[in-house]
Amino acid sequence: GAVVSQHPSRVICKSGTSVKIECRSLDFQATTMFWYRQFPKQSLMLMATSNEGSKATYEQGVEKDKFLINHASLTLSTLTVTSAHPEDSSFYICSARDGTSGPINTGELFFGEGSRLTVL
Amino acid sequence: GQNIDQPTEMTATEGAIVQINCTYQTSGFNGLFWYQQHAGEAPTFLSYNVLDGLEEKGRFSSFLSRSKGYSYLLLKELQMKDSASYLCALDNYGQNFVFGPGTRLSVLP
Numbered sequence A: 001g002a003v004v005s006q007h008p009s010r011v012i013c014k015s016g017t018s019v020k021i022e023c024r025s026l027d028f029q030a031t032t033m034f035w036y037r038q039f040p041k042q043s044l045m046l047m048a049t050s051n052e053g054s055k056a057t058y059e060q061g062v063e064k065d066k067f068l069i070n071h072a073s074l075t076l077s078t079l080t081v082t083s084a085h086p087e088d089s090s091f092y093i094c095s096a097r098d099g100t101s102g103p104i105n106t107g108e109l110f111f112g113e114g115s116r117l118t119v120l
Numbered sequence B: 001g002q003n004i005d006q007p008t009e010m011t012a013t014e015g016a017i018v019q020i021n022c023t024y025q026t027s028g029f030n031g032l033f034w035y036q037q038h039a040g041e042a043p044t045f046l047s048y049n050v051l052d053g054l055e056e057k058g059r060f061s062s063f064l065s066r067s068k069g070y071s072y073l074l075l076k077e078l079q080m081k082d083s084a085s086y087l088c089a090l091d092n093y094g095q096n097f098v099f100g101p102g103t104r105l106s107v108l109p
Helices: none
Strands: A004-007 A010-013 A019-025 A032-038 A045-051 A067-073 A076-081 A090-097 A109-111 A115-119 B003-005 B009-013 B018-025 B031-037 B044-049 B053-057 B060-065 B070-075 B084-091 B097-099 B103-108
Touching: A004 A090, A010 A019, A019 A032, A019 A090, A019 A115, A032 A067, A032 A076, A045 A067, A045 B097, A076 A090, A109 B044, B003 B084, B009 B018, B018 B031, B018 B084, B018 B103, B031 B060, B031 B070, B044 B053, B044 B060, B044 B070, B070 B084
Parallel strands: A010 A115, B009 B103
Antiparallel strands: A004 A019, A019 A076, A032 A045, A032 A090, A067 A076, A090 A109, A090 A115, B003 B018, B018 B070, B031 B044, B031 B084, B053 B060, B060 B070, B084 B097, B084 B103
């Protein structure tokens, strides 16, 4: 099945620094990737939709200047948390769907392993 | 918009059967997915429904009724390793997935 790889799995940084998280589709091309954030004991909240070759689409309430998304190729999307603060500490998960795994628009969503960010 | 509701927590005994419900209000969707998520890990796919009815997949089955805005995940022969959160999600016409709040299931010996 389709595989999505996310790196790093854990990162600890000082307040004010920037952190980059990579998301790669290993065996399929993903024109669209999704970035979710999950706080403890809560569900996944969609932050933004990453579109290859164009600007990301951000959900309401998500600061696009703070969470920079770059989808430079069909297999790589990056999320950069700029000037991180303790309240940004969370579990960040990327995902992509493989449209070739089934009928168009019914392909399941594959998730990366997730990145746990801790800002001190 | 879309609104999805699930029970927050459930407890069941090893070997038993448990049904986790998911209700939703939405103007439309492609399909409804169920994912399992262990603490600190990414979600893993369990089952999905496009049409009304029951989809069976080993110990896991999922049911959908579009007219009632209702789905459930049925877990049979519960095992300790089934202790996890279970998320239902609506496939928003291939644009994105909207997840429910999740149900934390605890399986007791």
